Amino acid sequence: MAYGFVKASSQYLSINDTAALDITGAITVACWAKRSSDLTTEQQLVAKYESSAGKPNQRSYLLTVTTSGNLVFITTQDGTGSTVSRRDSSSSTSATFQHLCGTWSPVNYPNVYISGALSNGTAQGTATNTSIHSGTANLTLGAGSAGTGGFFTGDIAEVGIWNAALTAAE
16 A cells, blocks of 8 residues: 655654664665656655754665656765765656665665666765664655655655665566
């Protein structure tokens, strides 16, 4: 079952931080999403990624859609803005559900997959991260971890997070 989000209503789901969400090694973050064409702001799908006054430098990982419609997966080693990320090579929205996925393993750039196909475009940051920050941010769906921005418009279903960098076949 999908959960429908409306950016204008500031809707999102939040899960309190737990040790199970503090993945510091290889990771896969995936979901099924039906994105709207409203891309006036960056829209976050799955986030354990916060840097607010109450929780500074608590960035860990983030699967997001840019204002250009690109899927991006971001990880950070130290909780600050020093990140590695991968932006997909296409720019699209979809009126149908797509499987959206980001993976990362130590000393590699993240990979992004759309509907099971590797869609690596632009690598950003440094590839020398050896771990992911074990932060205290909550896990959120449909917004940033602080719940104050990055609101998503569309449907998100079947979110999964693994402590392994799954392959396209997996």
